[in-house]
Amino acid sequence: MTRYVARTREEDKQSQDLIDHLKGVAVLAKNNASPFGGGELAYLCGMAHDIGKYSDKFQLRIRGSNISVDHATAGGQLLHKHGNKSALAKISAYCCMGHHGGLPDGGNNFDTGDDSTLHGRLKKEIEDCSSYETEIATLPPFAPPAWQPRDGFEVAFFVRMLFSSLVDADWIDTETYMNKGERKRGGFADIETLNRAY
Numbered sequence: 001m002t003r004y005v006a007r008t009r010e011e012d013k014q015s016q017d018l019i020d021h022l023k024g025v026a027v028l029a030k031n032n033a034s035p036f037g038g039g040e041l042a043y044l045c046g047m048a049h050d051i052g053k054y055s056d057k058f059q060l061r062i063r064g065s066n067i068s069v070d071h072a073t074a075g076g077q078l079l080h081k082h083g084n085k086s087a088l089a090k091i092s093a094y095c096c097m098g099h100h101g102g103l104p105d106g107g108n109n110f111d112t113g114d115d116s117t118l119h120g121r122l123k124k125e126i127e128d129c130s131s132y133e134t135e136i137a138t139l140p141p142f143a144p145p146a147w148q149p150r151d152g153f154e155v156a157f158f159v160r161m162l163f164s165s166l167v168d169a170d171w172i173d174t175e176t177y178m179n180k181g182e183r184k185r186g187g188f189a190d191i192e193t194l195n196r197a198y
Contacts, residue, residue: 028169037147055127
């Protein structure tokens with residue numbers, strides 16, 4: 001493949017370049033997560049979340065082939081390896097792997113690649129997507145978040161906030177492309193009005 005595509009609009013058959021989608025999501029996710037100290041980690045998740053779309057099978061699928069391809073696992077595996085299997089790498093992998101279907105169950109080290117858990121998907125055989133290296137020379141290094149969770153509850157909360165930052169960015173970038181640059185917002189009561197109503 002010479003052009004890697006993230007999606008195609010039905011109405012005019014125009015396609016969004018995959019690298020543009022990854023960069024767009026990375027920037028939006030960083031903006032979402034910066035207020036709680038997770039900006040750099042969110043940027044990494046955004047750059048990696050759709051790495052699996054660089055596989056030949058996914059590119060055939062996006063061009064009309066009727067094949068099923070798991071593209072979310074690849075980004076999680078890449079980040080896990082990129083971060084030397086650290087806790088931050090595992091958190092990032094968790095978010096990437098869940099960006100379409102929701103956060104997976106963590107599972108345990110006994111899970112196999114056939115299990116849909118985080119541990120299972122880290123062992124799963126995936127399609128070769130190394131072509132990403134033609135458009136992404138290197139990923140930035142892992143940097144500790146500005147805010148450090150102190151206990152299990154705060155770690156769980158941080159993961160969910162990071163995940164939300166990524167998913168929201170993915171949806172917004174996709175919506176913006178599909179609507180030819182327009183983000184349809186408004187027509188709703190503001191927070192103060194809603195607060196007074198309840």
